[in-house]
Amino acid sequence: MYKLDTIISLAKRRGFVFQSSEIYGGLNGCWDYGPLGVELLLNLKDSWWKAMTFRDDVEGIDASILMHPRTWEASGHTKQFSDPMIDNKTSKSRHRADNLIEEFIEKMRKKKKTELADEIEAALANCEENSDYHDIIMKYEIKDPISGTMDWTEVRNFNLMFKTFVGPVEDTGSTVFLRPESAQGIFVNFKNVMETARQKVPFGIAQIGKAFRNEINTKNFLFRTREFEQMEMQYFCKPGTEFEWFDYWKERRWNWYQELGMRPEKMRWKDHDKLAHYANKATDIEFEFPFGWGEIEGIHSRTDFDLRSHFEHSNKKMEYVDTVNKDRFIPYVVETSGGVSRGLMAFLCNAYEEEKVIDEKGKEEVRTVLRFHPKLAPVTVAVFPLVNKDGMPEKAHPIYKDLQQHFKAQYDTSGAIGRRYRRQDEIGTPFCVTVDGQTLEDNTVTVRERDTMQQERVSVDKLKTYLFDKMTK
RNA sequence: GCGGGAGUAGCUCAAUUGGUAGAGCAUCAGCCUUCCAAGCUGAGGGUUGCGGGUUCGAGUCUCGUCUCCCGCUCCA
Numbered sequence: 001m002y003k004l005d006t007i008i009s010l011a012k013r014r015g016f017v018f019q020s021s022e023i024y025g026g027l028n029g030c031w032d033y034g035p036l037g038v039e040l041l042l043n044l045k046d047s048w049w050k051a052m053t054f055r056d057d058v059e060g061i062d063a064s065i066l067m068h069p070r071t072w073e074a075s076g077h078t079k080q081f082s083d084p085m086i087d088n089k090t091s092k093s094r095h096r097a098d099n100l101i102e103e104f105i106e107k108m109r110k111k112k113k114t115e116l117a118d119e120i121e122a123a124l125a126n127c128e129e130n131s132d133y134h135d136i137i138m139k140y141e142i143k144d145p146i147s148g149t150m151d152w153t154e155v156r157n158f159n160l161m162f163k164t165f166v167g168p169v170e171d172t173g174s175t176v177f178l179r180p181e182s183a184q185g186i187f188v189n190f191k192n193v194m195e196t197a198r199q200k201v202p203f204g205i206a207q208i209g210k211a212f213r214n215e216i217n218t219k220n221f222l223f224r225t226r227e228f229e230q231m232e233m234q235y236f237c238k239p240g241t242e243f244e245w246f247d248y249w250k251e252r253r254w255n256w257y258q259e260l261g262m263r264p265e266k267m268r269w270k271d272h273d274k275l276a277h278y279a280n281k282a283t284d285i286e287f288e289f290p291f292g293w294g295e296i297e298g299i300h301s302r303t304d305f306d307l308r309s310h311f312e313h314s315n316k317k318m319e320y321v322d323t324v325n326k327d328r329f330i331p332y333v334v335e336t337s338g339g340v341s342r343g344l345m346a347f348l349c350n351a352y353e354e355e356k357v358i359d360e361k362g363k364e365e366v367r368t369v370l371r372f373h374p375k376l377a378p379v380t381v382a383v384f385p386l387v388n389k390d391g392m393p394e395k396a397h398p399i400y401k402d403l404q405q406h407f408k409a410q411y412d413t414s415g416a417i418g419r420r421y422r423r424q425d426e427i428g429t430p431f432c433v434t435v436d437g438q439t440l441e442d443n444t445v446t447v448r449e450r451d452t453m454q455q456e457r458v459s460v461d462k463l464k465t466y467l468f469d470k471m472t473k
Numbered sequence: 474g475c476g477g478g479a480g481u482a483g484c485u486c487a488a489u490u491g492g493u494a495g496a497g498c499a500u501c502a503g504c505c506u507u508c509c510a511a512g513c514u515g516a517g518g519g520u521u522g523c524g525g526g527u528u529c530g531a532g533u534c535u536c537g538u539c540u541c542c543c544g545c546u547c548c549a
Contacts, residue, residue: 004542005542008541009484012483012484013483013484013499019540019541022540024522024523024539025522025523025538025539025540026522026539026540026541027539027540028539028540028541075549076549077549079549080549081549083549085474087474087475158547160548160549180549213548215547215548216474216546216547216548217474217546217547217548219548220542221541224548276549277549278549291543357509365510367509367510384508386506386507386508387505387506387507388506389506390507392507414501415506415510415511416505416506416508416509416510416511416512417506417507417508417509417510418508418509418510419509419510419511420509420510421508421509421510422509422510422511423510425509425510434508436507436508437507446508448508448509453509455508
């Protein structure tokens with residue numbers, strides 16, 4: 001197990017990930033993808049997109065990040081994602097102000113102070129502003145259960161949703177939110193997609209996009225950030241069939257990671273003990289990061305909670321009508337929801353290896369290598385002239401320009417050949433093509449594979465086909 | 474948010490009781506190099522995270538702040 005610091009260090013040094021706004025001291029928990037990082041990111045998303053949508057029963061969409069505020073009332077986020085918090089300065093403990101007051105009311109009831117309890121309960125029900133909670137706490141002298149003091153801060157609203165406003169004037173009527181999950185963009189488009197794509201239940205809608213949560217704190221590099229990208233699919237099915245589809249998508253999603261080279265011993269299932277308000281079954285795929293096991297994707301059976309709630313809030317029918325079997329119902333939903341950056345980070349950790357190799361003098365040295373699957377690797381092929389003279393660059397450069405039409409390719413003439421191989425190992429390039437003396441005679445090059453360091457001689461004419469075969473193998 | 478630790482070139486680190494900010498690697502240019510990195514020559518790169526204060530003088534002392542790491546808290 002390698003340290004996360006080591007991997008972050010490589011990621012920064014080679015241009016995978018930079019800290020956001022670095023020249024201004026950085027912004028907490030925000031990261032930028034560099035030249036290699038963005039290639040890896042796009043490869044990851046492309047691979048997911050193809051796996052999910054290159055089939056008969058899944059369509060894609062790309063919904064906007066800003067949505068009608070009532071979306072979040074329907075989804076439950078307005079209520080669930082906003083808490084009035086208060087801190088006690090003596091004990092340094094944090095409480096939800098409403099919970100604190102409720103506990104106090106309970107205590108009063110036990111002491112048979114019913115009148116007082118009723119009075120506070122009525123006041124609590126009328127709370128609108130944070131200061132209202134604070135007033136109650138101060139008025140009835142509610143003490144911190146830990147320190148027993150009244151050393152309270154102001155009540156502050158901890159809203160997990162990022163708020164902004166539409167139009168030039170900031171007032172309450174113009175408030176909108178950055179979506180805290182991309183799923184709602186799919187649910188509100190359920191009918192649009194079903195009708196225009198002429199789909200019948202069961203079918204799914206896939207989407208890749210950013211979402212935002214104003215987390216209390218960020219952590220572990222790309223693992224917990226306030227701005228993040230999700231790649232997710234909502235699969236609409238007939239009520240009663242949801243657990244079959246749940247199992248089906250569990251298997252599909254697990255296999256996707258495996259097919260891209262994720263090591264099985266680094267992955268595990270983690271069933272949810274406590275289900276969210278919308279779910280009747282939920283499980284996560286976890287990856288063993290250097291800091292421990294962490295969720296990279298969730299498979300959730302969301303019932304008809306979302307569609308039903310949108311029906312109730314919008315008064316637009318979210319039904320599916322089966323004209324053949326004379327059946328109509330609000331579909332149940334099975335969701336597969338993966339974090340893009342988490343996935344990228346998992347594949348990065350999965351690929352990183354410091355391999356011990358023996359050099360020609362018999363001395364042991366370390367080869368740092370990223371063993372990415374060829375489909376994920378930011379650079380697929382690098383082309384070198386063995387030496388930078390004797391007509392080799394003149395031969396090698398056109399080969400590179402040709403490969404560049406089909407693959408992300410690099411060309412390097414600088415330094416000894418071994419050094420150039422190692423540079424490519426460190427960024428995970430699976431294939432290196434070298435032009436040598438023999439190339440000038442018979443038009444063949446050597447293709448060196450990253451993992452085995454073995455070389456094979458291939459005719460220049462067949463190079464493209466050779467590489468394509470290797471990638472899809 | 475709390476507690477602890479850290480921040481000097483892209484990276485790893487130096488810099489005497491406060492006294493001219495350096496080295497190696499990396500990068501770039503040139504040379505060398507005929508298959509697994511670190512051979513030669515030269516160059517670029519820093520208002521020491523940022524902002525105040527003390528001082529003739531601050532990388533060093535001091536206050537604030539930002540960021541990262543570890544632990545707690547949080548993670549519908």
